[in-house]
Amino acid sequence: MVSKTITGHINGRTDMRTHLRTNIRKLYVTAAISLSLLLMVTTATPAQAAPWPKSPTIEAKAWAMIDARSGQIIAEHNADEQLPPASLTKMMTLYMAFEAIKKGRLDPQARVTVSKTAWKIGGSTMFLEPRMHPKVSELLHGIATLSGNDACIALAEHMDGSQEAFAERMNDKARELGMLHSHFVNPTGFPTKGHYSSAMDMAIVGAALWRDFPKQYKLFGEKSYTFDNHTQPNRNRLLWSLPEADGIKTGHTQEAGYCLVGSAEKNTTRFIAAVFGTKSDRARAQQAKILLQFGLRNFTTTRPSEHTIRRQVEIFGGTENHLWLKPALPIWVTIPKGSESSLSFHLHYDSPLKAPIRKGQKLGTIDAVIGSRDSKGKVIRSFPMVAARAVDQASWMSRQWDGLRLWIRRSTGDLLQNDSDKQTDSDK
16 A cells, blocks of 8 residues: 555656646747747848839719639729619629529529510610510620510519519618618619619629629620610620629610729739729710729739738637637739739737637637838738637646736737747648
């Protein structure tokens, strides 16, 4: 009995010394990492960023241009002003139809009844008549290419029974997409009290059409369409005047003026430009072209790899001392051409981070910056960063040692995010 007790005490002291040596090594490793990172920060020479291009002056009541992948705003003027969108409304109508097809709720081959309301609507039409029973797919061409008011009404009545019910769902979807300055009363864009949108909102839905429905989006590049022996051209002049353009929609009423949402892509850069209230059919295409060419000539959109963006941070009180943070979603960044080498990412988080930590838990944000770290650098975007894996809480003894490690860091003023930009190849 005595020998067992003595042996237990000896083994306990041995375990204690082993634990002490292990945690002292942790302190040395932490100090070494902090010193090496400090040297990296103080000796690095920041790359110089290209100047931010000045936006062109556009002859329109309002305009906005965004990158479809990054969502960044490249140029804007009165972008959130509530204005009549005219037939740009039909972009939202088509979004509703494309989504229903994607979810299996709408059959493109289904035959549609043409009501007298659709037949008598007037304005731009695809010449529907009550005797006809067009397919849903034909109506989609009629809306995207011909801007058919009759096709919009027939589709809305087919999907929801009435224009009013369809418009209610349009508004729900608009809010979901982040269109904060829009309200729809009908699917056509016919002038009606309480029916409005904005240049920014139309750019947002334009980007959403391309992003969410790549197959159906191709309809917007169609230059003409024939239905019932009537061939009509697409009114979007950009399809002829700008090689990179492939959409999206025109609109015009006396109150709205001439409007256009155009899209153009070069390599991995796609811009959506919306112009409201120009003076003529030709002017809306010219002004949208100026915006799109400005974007394509001066900017590039890149997708940094997750390996480039992820960061290792220090964890206290956990079964592991460090944890990788990764972006919550794929990251796209639009920057001026020539600034690629000056693009960097800088992490912000509340230190110290303590276990337990859940996988996917948001723990900070990372800024995409061009230029230097100081006030001269320009923050382009910020992205949420999440834990790449879970970290369980450590044993009571380990937590005590981590408490000591944390106290030393605090007492020396070293509790900083020194490892916020640390990257290695050890955790691929």
